[in-house]
Amino acid sequence: MNFIKTKKSQAITLDLVLAMIIFMLIISVIFFTSEIIIQKIDENQIRYDLELVSRNSFEILLNSAGNPSNWHNNSLTFNSTDIKSIGLTDGRNSLLDIKKVDFFINSFDLYYDEYLKTIGLIGFNYSLFFNITQYDINYNKLDEDVIGKVPSSKKHVLIIERLAFNTLHDRYIKIKMGVWI
Amino acid sequence: MKKGMLFTIEAMLGLLLVILLLVSIYDNISDSKLPKFSNLYLFDISNDILVLFRHSGEIDKVITTKNPNTLGIFLDYMLPYHICSSIEISDHLGTESYISFKPGCVIRNQNVVSVFGSHIIDEEIYYINIQSWISFK
Numbered sequence: 422m423n424f425i426k427t428k429k430s431q432a433i434t435l436d437l438v439l440a441m442i443i444f445m446l447i448i449s450v451i452f453f454t455s456e457i458i459i460q461k462i463d464e465n466q467i468r469y470d471l472e473l474v475s476r477n478s479f480e481i482l483l484n485s486a487g488n489p490s491n492w493h494n495n496s497l498t499f500n501s502t503d504i505k506s507i508g509l510t511d512g513r514n515s516l517l518d519i520k521k522v523d524f525f526i527n528s529f530d531l532y533y534d535e536y537l538k539t540i541g542l543i544g545f546n547y548s549l550f551f552n553i554t555q556y557d558i559n560y561n562k563l564d565e566d567v568i569g570k571v572p573s574s575k576k577h578v579l580i581i582e583r584l585a586f587n588t589l590h591d592r593y594i595k596i597k598m599g600v601w602i
Numbered sequence: 603m604k605k606g607m608l609f610t611i612e613a614m615l616g617l618l619l620v621i622l623l624l625v626s627i628y629d630n631i632s633d634s635k636l637p638k639f640s641n642l643y644l645f646d647i648s649n650d651i652l653v654l655f656r657h658s659g660e661i662d663k664v665i666t667t668k669n670p671n672t673l674g675i676f677l678d679y680m681l682p683y684h685i686c687s688s689i690e691i692s693d694h695l696g697t698e699s700y701i702s703f704k705p706g707c708v709i710r711n712q713n714v715v716s717v718f719g720s721h722i723i724d725e726e727i728y729y730i731n732i733q734s735w736i737s738f739k
Contacts, residue, residue, distance in 0.1 A: 447617065447620075451620065451624070454624045454628070455624075457628065458624075458627055458628055461628070472639045476639075476642060476643075476646070479646075480646075483650075514649075514653060515649070515650050515653040515654070516653065516657060556679070556680075558658065560675070560676070560679040560680070581643065582647075582682045583646065583647065583650055584647065584650040584651065584654055584680055584681075585650065585653075585654075586653065586654045586657050586658055588657055591658065593654065593658070593680060595680060
């Protein structure tokens, strides 16, 4: 009895402290790793959405004539049901109608929101830009146009480059499309 | 007095399993979508090249002059810097054959996408094989 009164026992032993430190360390590592994993999943999801949306939109632009095919006629308006889809071809895949390309370049910034909807970039806060370069048959650069909203800082940007041809004027057309959030 | 060991084998095994699990999850989700999209993109750009070659008269020029070098120049000018391509044109018997690469793109990695097409010149059918891959140079 005398011994118990004089000698006090230690509530937190060295082993327990050590165990707690290790436990906290493991919990921290797991928490940190899961944060990275969640962040990576989010990034992958954004990239996957961008890839899907960009490819589908580009396919419609380069492999269709649009609906109606004379959508570039000035009498048609975007805000009604006149224009259902935008296509730059003359009806054949990757063979572009230069009048549609010119109209697209000249009217894109003016009707930016309408183009975005018609191309199919709705639902998320997508932004879009195009870089369209035209070459003659000997690869001399004839013209280069940048239209739309180019990102000012480093964001989630996906740039796809495709090639097309205009048979009427024998022009190679290189189109870069950038979609970003 | 004998002290007990804090790290038992079971605890260490458990810890190891947790770490392995986290590493495998991280490894699995990182870049999992990239190969699929890059293949689709290579397929699209190869089809573009095929259409362009057919309609620009490049294939006719190669067969007439029997010189495929112009195709390499085309690929060099028109393709994005990170995309490599080769084009092979052969007649239906395989006796006449031309091949051209984008300059600096002879060595291929394993992920190559092929697109086949045909082209008729003077009632003679020619087969076109375009192969594209991503360059890591």
